[in-house]
Amino acid sequence: MTATIKDVAKKAGVSLSTVSLVLNNKTNLSPETINKVKQAISDLNYHPRHSARGLASKKSGNIGFILTDDHFSRAEPFYTKIFLGSEFEARNYNYYILLTTIEQNFCKKSIPRFLLEKNVDGVILAGHIPDGLINFLSNNYNIPVVYIDYLPPKGKSFAILIDNVDGAKLAVEHLLEKGHRDIAFVCGEISHPSMQSRFLGYKQALKNADIPLREELVVTDELATSDESGHNATCKLLKTGIHFSAIFAGNDAMAIGCMKCLKKKQISVPDQIAIVGFDDVDIANQIDPKLTTMRVDKEEMGAIAIKNLVEMITKEKRNFGKVLVPVELVTRNST
């Protein structure tokens, strides 16, 4: 049988509850008592049993992580990395993460089991989450919730978001520093909050540099944010005949599409036209020329979520607001 708290108490020559107090670092015990106990714990290779703790403390020691299945199995492992960051951070706080996916068209039947069984002390919701689940949570549960990369349409919430505005500004400022003045912006799905923010950052950077916004250098009417739409947008720009020496693309996929178009037309990147993307997807570093882009620390986003969630759980308080995770310029060969 593996060691129990009783064994530790016996070995350390203290009472059972003293060990418990050490375990949960409650009250000020004498340092020597603490040391004795800690010694016994490591001697016996003791690990408190999750279920026993859970039963006695009415806390599960688990954190739920929910995202939609399509988000999770996308080729770009964006959410995977966020999860990894969470899982890693959760180890420090001795929480387990229960990961589950839901379908985009949410129905009562698909409520995560750990919610029904009240087996999580808090929940992380990553990416676009159906309203049905959000409402279900807020109506039936009082556990803390942290959103990642998604801001629920209404109500108070706590969200970890990418600083798209600032990131876009940095991207454009990089181009400005390289001496570019005629900088095009190419984007699709402009109704998406991220894209709007990036567009805003583009405009702000130009304004700060006293460069007027020229509508003819802006293409935002592509439907998607894909490779293909980047290609199309670039073709459109070239057809106008208007001069530009750089493109800031709404994301890497589009930036790659831009490069493909330019390659076809024998326009050299970065000599004739420089390109900056956004996201730093894995292939950004594999294409030729390698794409200069904006990187977000996904693992960090997951870690921040855990830190905040644990704080809310243990202090029984609720945080509200947004945390904007900074974006970093990754300079490569396309600029």
Next chain:
Amino acid sequence: MTATIKDVAKKAGVSLSTVSLVLNNKTNLSPETINKVKQAISDLNYHPRHSARGLASKKSGNIGFILTDDHFSRAEPFYTKIFLGSEFEARNYNYYILLTTIEQNFCKKSIPRFLLEKNVDGVILAGHIPDGLINFLSNNYNIPVVYIDYLPPKGKSFAILIDNVDGAKLAVEHLLEKGHRDIAFVCGEISHPSMQSRFLGYKQALKNADIPLREELVVTDELATSDESGHNATCKLLKTGIHFSAIFAGNDAMAIGCMKCLKKKQISVPDQIAIVGFDDVDIANQIDPKLTTMRVDKEEMGAIAIKNLVEMITKEKRNFGKVLVPVELVTRNST
């Protein structure tokens, strides 16, 4: 307070232990008793508390899922889908899955916490797993283990594997049916068991069709199994001047590389040369022409793992051997 087993017993007018028996469908209770209890359970929206069960039964109700971090965050969401299949199946058996990643260079410090805390009833190991962890598990634990897409180098084990031999046979048979006789095989990293099996399947299919194996149509000396190595291998084949009307590539990445090379040389696919890949990665369906390839049901692999693991856990027995998951031909435009 949420309902407990006591409330259910009271509501159903039976004893506490009767409810427990229903919950664990032990012994043959009278159908009407069962119904009464089930009614009470749903009336009260009762869910047994995981921790209480765990404490009393000495089972955690959890299954550990371990893979290396690089496997998990690969662009191709192969293991992600396997995990999803596991998670989905685990719901049916009321298990939670604890997902964690380890580093390829395993050290004692990185032993998953749920192992140290003995908080899983069984473990799934997906993809290449460092020997250190395998040894640690077999030396210190007696919980059932299921491997997915990896066969540990030594010792008895239970593994869910892709039926690469049969899959490759099917691929080549498809080409044979289309009338091809001169079928090239293009592959890299031939020391990898999967690639060896696919090569074997290629040879078997030819043999069954009474077509002699022609070494000059086989390229297995590429180092990687990437896009680029597919490209190189195809160039090599073309340079020899030997006629062939079809290529079976070791995987989709290589197949795509083959297509790129052929495109450059203005050789039309599938009119002049047909191509079959293996894996059915997401982009296989997005390139032009769309790639005919072999698909493996990743979710199914995860589900099979869970089914077997649960059986081993509940029946306290150990299964050994291999389960080969069938591969399916996905016919698209490259053949």
Next chain:
DNA sequence: GTGAAAGCGCTAACAG
């Protein structure tokens, strides 16, 4: 500071 004792909600004997 530390120790004793009472549960947390459930399972698993056992006796009826």
Next chain:
DNA sequence: CTGTTAGCGCTTTCAC
């Protein structure tokens, strides 16, 4: 087939 009972390992009052 049903009810009683004794824990599982821990937290948490409450005395000391």
